[in-house]
Amino acid sequence: MSLHVPVRSPSPCHLLIPYSEGSPLARDWSDDQRLIGEFQQGNEAALESVYDRYATLAYTLARTILADSQAAEDVVQEAFLSAWRNSERFDPARSSLRSWLMTIVRRRCFDRLRGMSVRPQLDPEADVAEGAGSSDVWREVEDALTAQHVRSALAQLPIEQRQTIEFAYYGGLSQTEIAERMQVPLGTVKGRIRIGFDKLRGLLANLELDALG
């Protein structure tokens, strides 16, 4: 899919996403399966729980892509309501609830950017507010470990693979646009995404994030 996002000046060596060294975002809990069942049955309390679990992650992702707090709020609201109304489309065998929700949020962000003819902003440091709040100390510890693993896995990727993935995931750029921005052939971009993602998948597979939630 080509998103036709305007290309910014090439900066092949610039690291796009400065990841957090502080509070993490992981919000996976052990009763996700029960929650999913109730969510799909139209239980409002389940929607409330799903929101409480994933709203910070969804909002963070939307803010990172859109760099606009009001637009991010709109997208998050639309995304949760869309998920709520279309929960029968969610297939637990195919993805986690978190991944499904983040896919919805991400696509709505890019839909919004396309509609506004605005380029994605890739500077989440510029407008970062407070960290995720949690009253559960044990969950904070668990979250910290999870996020640390994800950051560690990303750090193990060669910078050009990581950057290519970030351009695609947070920037919504097509592979052609990424190739232009990074000044490399299209085949190189495809290779970096495939190899980089395979490495990530292997590294993260050992984390058993879903076993935590």
Added chain:
Amino acid sequence: MTEHVGDLLPEYVLDLLDEEERRQVEDHLSSCADCSSRAAETEDTAGKLPLALRPIDPPPALRSRVMAAAAQTSEHPSRAAVQTPPPPIQLRPRPRSWTGPRVMALVAAAAVILFVVGVSLGRELQRPKTSAMASYRQLVGTSVLHGDRIRSFPTGSVGAHVALAVSPHGASSLIVGPTRPAGAQRVYQLWFIHGRRPPVSAGIFLGGSVAHRMSLARSVSGFQTAAVTVEPGPRGSRQPTTKPILATSVAHL
């Protein structure tokens, strides 16, 4: 079975494939358990990426808005629990001192100000006869001219036109425009919320087609969120018994 699509899965989950490629991948996934399983892993990998970002909490009011919208569309809306109603907080009608020819001058000035805050007065000002909506906007406009800070609620599915006003001296008022009536034996109840603490009742009001302004006995200062629920009339409830139909952030009001 078509050729395995493992190499295309990262591009697939990142929405990087064109329509033809995407269709080919989805056709294959529908008949290949191995690739389907690997697609799930790849999608999950993508879904974990934002976990590493520095977290940013959404504003508390967003939660209320999501739940209010869900309650309006759900086929199983929550049912109100009957509680002992508290004594009502009196909402005193505030005298309107801005009348006569001066109104038109003020409204014209207010139109400029309201344009800045996103409220268009243009069409209303051209109407020879003042409608309820124009009266509402006039009330908001004069409030702005008084130096009040204004926070409008989203109109929501009830078509409500409600705004909170805080005077330079800290007095809080509610400006109510044309709003669908709350229903038989029902009232709208305004709540102020701070974090996870129980909502605090700030008063009750009725819908209708007459715009009016009421002084609130409680100041919105120090609260993060204002919300409106429909409660049993005529005295409202001690705590909300239904999901909010309106909500807005008042943290910086």
